[in-house]
Amino acid sequence: MFEWVFLVPLFPLVAFLIIVFVARHFKGSKISAGISIGLNTLSFLLAFSIFVSLMHAVGHQVYTGPLEYSRPWIDLPGIGGFPPLHLEVGVLIDPLSTILAVMVTLISTLIMIYSVGYMAKDPGFSMFFSFLSLFASAMLLLIFSNNFLLTFVGWELVGLCSYLLIGFWYKKPSAARAAIKAFVVTRTGDIGFLIGIVILYWAVGSLNYVELSKMDLHSHLLGWMSWGVPLLIFCGAVGKSAQFPLHVWLPDAMEGPTPVSALIHAATMVAAGVYLVARSYFLFIQSPEALLTVAWIGGFTALLAATMAIVQWDSKRSLAYSTISQLGYMMLSLGMGSIGFVAAIFHLLTHAFFKALLFLGAGSVSHPFHDKENPFDMHHYGGLSKKMPYTYMTFLIATLAITGCPLFAGFFSKDEILSAVFHAINTPSHLILWGMAIFTAFLTSAYMFRLLFLTFLGKEKREEHAHESPLTMTAPLMALALFALVGGWFGWPGHSWIEGFFEPYRALYPIAEHGVDWFGMGIGATVFFLGLGTAWVLYGQGLRYASLMEIPVVKTFHHLCIRKWYLDDFWNFVLQVLVYRLSGIMSWVDANLVDALVRMVGNFTGWLGQVLRGAQTGLVQQYLFVIFSSLVIILLILNSGGHWWIVKP
Amino acid sequence: MDSEALTIFILAPLLGALVISFLPKGKPYLIRFVAFLSGLVMLAISIMVYAGYDPAGARWQFQVQYDWIPTLRIGYHLGVDGISLPMVLLTGILSLAAILASFGIKERVKEYFVLLLLVESGVAGSFVSLDLFFFILFYELASLPIYFLIGIWGSEGQHASRSWVTTRDFSALKLILYLQLGGALIFIGFFALYLFSVQAGLSHHTFDLVELSEANFAHIPGFARIVFPLLFIAFGIEAGLFPFHTWLPDGHSAAPTAVSMLLAGVLLKMGGYGIMRFACGLLPDGAHTWLQFFGIIAVINILYGAWCALKQTDIKYIIAYSSVSHMGIVFLGIASQNILGWTGALFQMFSHGIITALLFALAGLIYEKTHSRNVLQHGGLAPKAPFLAATFIVGGLASLGLPSMSGFVAEFLTFMGAYGFLKVLMIIATLGLVLTALYILLTVKKVFFGPLNEKYANQEFSHPWWEQVHVVGLVIVMIVFGIMPSLITSVAQSSLGPIVRAFHGMMR
Secondary structure, X not given: OHHHHHHHHHHHHHXXXXXXXXXXXXXXXXXXXXXXXXXXXXXXXXXXXXXXXXXXXXXXXXXXOOEEEEEEEEEEOOOOOOOOEEEEEEEEEOHHHHHHHHHHHHHHHHHHHHHHHHOOOOOOHHHHHHHHHHHHHHHHHHHHEOEHHHHHHHHHHHHHHHHHHHHHHOOOHHHHHHHHHHHHHHHHHHHHHHHHHHHHHHHHOOOEHHHHHHOOHHHOOOOOHHHHHHHHHHHHHHHHOXXXXXXXXXXXXXXXXXXXXXXXXXXXXXXXXXHHHHHOHHHHHOOHHHHHHHHHHHHHHHHHHHHHHXXXXXXXXXXXXXHHHHHHHHHHHHOOOHHHHHHHHHHHHHHHHHHHHHHHHHHHHHHHHOOOOOOOEHHHOOOOOOOOHHHHHHHHHHHHHHHOOOOOHHHHHXXXXXXXXXXXXXXXXXXXXXXXXHHHHHHHXXXXXXXXXXXXXXXXXXXXXXXXXXXXXXXXXXXXXXXHHHHHHHHOOOOOXXXXXXXXXXXXXXXXXXXXXXXXXXXXHHHHHHHHHHHHHHHHOOOOHHHHOOOHXXXXXXXXXXXXXXXXXXXXXXXXXXXXXXXXXXXXXXXXXXXHHHHHHHHHHHHHHHHHHOOOOOOHHHHHHHHHHHHHHHHHHHHOOOOOOOOOO | OOOXXXXXXXHHHHHHHHHHHHOOOOOHHHHHHHHHHHHHHHHHHHHHHHHHOOOOOOOOEEEEEEEEEHHHOEEEEEEEOOOHHHHHHHHHHHHHHXXXXXXOOOOOHHHHHHHHHHHHHHHXXXXXXXXXXXXXXXXXXXHHHHHHHHHHHOOOOOOOOOOOOOOHHHHHHHHHHHHHHHHHHHHHHHHHHHHOXXXXXXXXXXXXHHHHOOOOHXXXXXXXXXXXXXXXXXXXXXXXXXXOOOHHHHHHHHOOHHHHHHHHHHHHHHXXXXXXXXXXXXXXXXXXXXXXXXXXXXXXXXXXXXXXXXXXXXXXXXXXXXXXXXXXXXXXXXXXXXXXXXXXXXXXXXXXXHHHHHHHHHHHHHHHHHOOOEHHHOOOOOOOOHHHHHHHHXXXXXXXXXOOOHHHHHHHHHHHHHHHHOHHHXXXXXXXXXXXXXXXXXXXXXXXXXXXXXXXXXXOOOOOHHHHHHHHHHHHHHHHHHHOOHHHHHHHHHHHHHHHHHHHHHHO
């Protein structure tokens, strides 16, 4: 069973190749979608059966550790004291990779089904499915990889798919720009990741996860490297998971088609950063400084993004900030040490389902508004609950899930995080983080219900044909809604299935048992209702927030949030000065200094030629004069015995 | 057959040129056919040699040796090892690709192909020649015809920022003078090696590389310290070493497509190859003294080239400056003096050769269809020219070092190696990765994305078979070597080992 795991990423790759080379040419048919969905389903079934076998093994205590299948990729001998280089291509099966693979294959299949309806009239229908398949393949490669380098390969390839899909409607200049922004900003983080890999290799001599996790890293990562290496690798996660300060690309990435936003920029790729930290947790856990940095970046991002989400009028952008915020939660949880490890993964999984659902719902809502300049502008919406009952119901479930309504998915997973942070409080710093997390939970509830109320409640803004979407679109919504509803029960306090499934990690990342956290649950439920109430008061029945804007403090705060805390402006400034201005200077130097010198040499030679040409007069008398006078001078010099400047008496 | 393979490798294009010069002018298809045939032979031989080389066997294989001027110890001595092998394969691939890319030439077809084949013969010869004198001979054979190729068939772009680049003659002259300067310095360096070979422990003066590598120039005080930088700069000029790189953008841009491909694809590599083979291979102690310094220059190359590329608007200038940047990675790999860096440098030479040739081929096709090299005047070409768009994006991604394509392996190995010796420099150099991504993707955006420029609404973008074959072929090579890098790394080890071991002896 397990040795067939390499087929999981391979199936979607085959779909990509078939579409690009064959199916693409059948214009107007939906065969590409069939191929993608078919092979992705196969991939899901395989991943799921591996998952079941693994679950069985863990449940019966016969799981002995991660399984690896690998073969060499590059082998260089060690010469003269340098360590030899063994790079491998291999897969790693353990609870973490398997459960993520199931999530990714399931969601990508559902979103592909949704896309059949959503992209039906798009001329790039086939290419869209080929890119989605390529993405699924790269993402699964990233997940199953057994070493840092192969993870990096998958990492960059998902980045490529993200670039291609954000810029899918490349005729729109804004989409083309957003695609570049996404690629370049994440790549800035990836540089850190790459440097981290290189330093790790030189320090430890291996890039293999299993080998590394068994090593005593303290004796290898000396001095600054003990926190430097994990934080360099974390740079990659900051870029990919859109954490402060590299979060600026994700809201712009909403230029892509909505299924892409749901799959790549909500459920899977952006969670890769969290996965990377979890995957290389052995590096983080050995350095408290690194953990605290991760926690602060995560906690701060969660809060910052939530404040930006609450002022957006573009439904997708608001959801994008929400994604950033939730990813921040996961990072925060990982930053708490082993106590937050499972909570972060749990939240990653539940979040993938309800956030994908929210995006697909937003897409379904926008569908009748496609003739508007921005179909996602909530100014057009209002009172859609009757016209779109299925979309409304599913969106409602997802909203209840993300805001942490008791018994819905997010309630359990977010509660795990909050209680992990609570239990980790031993310094003032952790206390502040806990406060931030609670406040963020309140904001989450507020901005999500604002979104819901503005879209589905209130007065309808246009009478004409707002209609429900076709079944290919609503069926995936309902499937995802099911998970948003019951997904959290896998982590039922006190009887947590997921804790059991991750039992094998206890040996690596031991934690103290703590019972059911009633206090945390109570707080979670309280802030949920507070946020709901706030949103109801301000947006539930007509727009009452206008009076709030009269208050100067609120106005300033609102302005800061709208301007995205000037972070986009900051990065634009960096780009303008460090990149464009400097490139102008370099280019000028190249033309007017470096090359000018070269031309000067050339011109000097030319000038010398011009001057010497004057001697070629063609007059024999002149030539003879020069010859004889030179002869006389030479003779004089020779006679002077070398001291020709001394005139002999 | 085995022993004469390399001779055929050099003679195939030479014979092709000879045959073409006897063909009637009015039959261009016949001329093209002969050229195609000689390119095909070159590719076949290069693959045969590559496959036939036994990494576990002796270092020099496929050797042939005939005396020519015995008194001066100049001989016709050919052979390949793991360093020249990838270059031979590169030459084989690009020779055929360049010939295919030239099928669209309409003026003076006969002279064009004669000169092109002469260049290819020269390049082939310099990579397999194990005699310093013959190396220079082939070097000149490779560079001189380029002057005419640019001067006659070249193009003139719009250079707003380079008012002095008035004509293609100017670019051709600049290029040839620079290459000749490099050639002269190489000659001085080689002559010094010849003159001091006895003092270095050999029984007689010699131009033979295999004999010279037995010599130990470290015994001669100060010798390597002076001759090494001379050779490094001499070869560096050809490889685009800062600040001697300015011929490169002007020359590449003025050249016809196929010549740009050869220039960037293989002629630059002759420089890098020369540094590895002659400068470092024969004078490891000089290298050890100087390489830290050249490591700094390498980083300047990487960043400075990238920054300059970002500012350009002429698509060929963008690619040319990206070559300056990417050759910096070769220098950085060499400067790191360990097996990782050297493997990376060699891999980068191969990989960059393929990628940049592909990009120049595509730039040529874009220019041919749009009659403009200014990326600001293109725009939205993707739906009109899906073939060009797809291949340009793939080539661009390879150039910016996307994993699964050859550029990534090269960069990763180089950075790995560089960290072992020049830690801070390596970290600075990685900034080049972001800049590269930026200028490549911006170029893609300007040319292919956005709304379509109305000028090209009725332009036909169809491609005859030869254009598709060489473009797709290069893409395939790029991906195959990116996925299976051990195709190069495994053959190179036995030959890189001795040089790197010599460095390590020095470090201790």
